Amino acid sequence: MKRPGFFDGMGYPFRGLKHLLAHRELWSYAVKSLIVGLVLFMVLAGIAGALVFGIPGRLFSDGLNWRTGFLGCAAGFLGIVGGIVLFALIGNILAGPFLEAMTERMMADAGRGRKTPRGYWAAFWAGLVDQGVRFLLFLAVQAGLLGAYLTPGAFLHPLAAYGVAVFFVALEHLEYPLVARGLRFFARIEWALRNPAPALGFGTTLFFVMPVAGFLLLPAAVCGAALLEGDLEKATSSSEAPAS
Numbered sequence: 001m002k003r004p005g006f007f008d009g010m011g012y013p014f015r016g017l018k019h020l021l022a023h024r025e026l027w028s029y030a031v032k033s034l035i036v037g038l039v040l041f042m043v044l045a046g047i048a049g050a051l052v053f054g055i056p057g058r059l060f061s062d063g064l065n066w067r068t069g070f071l072g073c074a075a076g077f078l079g080i081v082g083g084i085v086l087f088a089l090i091g092n093i094l095a096g097p098f099l100e101a102m103t104e105r106m107m108a109d110a111g112r113g114r115k116t117p118r119g120y121w122a123a124f125w126a127g128l129v130d131q132g133v134r135f136l137l138f139l140a141v142q143a144g145l146l147g148a149y150l151t152p153g154a155f156l157h158p159l160a161a162y163g164v165a166v167f168f169v170a171l172e173h174l175e176y177p178l179v180a181r182g183l184r185f186f187a188r189i190e191w192a193l194r195n196p197a198p199a200l201g202f203g204t205t206l207f208f209v210m211p212v213a214g215f216l217l218l219p220a221a222v223c224g225a226a227l228l229e230g231d232l233e234k235a236t237s238s239s240e241a242p243a244s
Contacts, residue, residue: 003235009170009201009228013209013217016224025109029102030219033095037218040094092172092218093131097123099222103176106226113180130175130185138168163200167192169210170203176222177229195232202228 004012020026097120107113118126141164148157171192178188192199206221 001235001238004198004228004231006197006201009198010205012202012224012228013205013221015227017220019227020220020223026102026106029098033098033219036095093127096127099176099219100179102219103222103226104180106223107177107180112230133185166200166203166207169206170199173206173221173225174199174229177226198228198232
């Protein structure tokens, strides 16, 4: 089997969507994750709305104050950006157990494992720990890249920072099939590093599509991750098989 490359990896989120739409047995898991995401979005949107629409009252209650207005607008902007980040982080933790069960069902149906769900709360706490460690590792790597500004290679920093962000976006979704296989945290990172081209291609599509589609594409992206992981393992097995 031909090993997927960068551009092949870019197509897997859409292959995941096609697979999800064609397999009704996966819909219940997807719907549950979407409901969790929708509720979370409504809560965060309400908080952001309260912050934004509360600004005019503060501006004009005691007369126009440009300093207060500037700080209020900046706080509102940061609140919206922070809401988007929280939406991604917390949403994946809350919806993760449903997506994990969907991945196990998908892989079991493909003959690649047994469907052995560990329960919502066990998966929730494991996802919380993994998400926290992954986020701290992401911040540490991005902070380390700032050292480039002390070297002649400073102009490469934006590209490197983008590459790291794309890699971690891909890893966040690829972890679902890798967890189903029983790989531990750093073993999952090692697996992704051994498959950089398809992982970065997969992450590139998600990096640009997920902020627009949000949780609507999340179950499809996880299905795509399972398909990509399976094809990469098949390609590895075929390349390692002795010639007849």
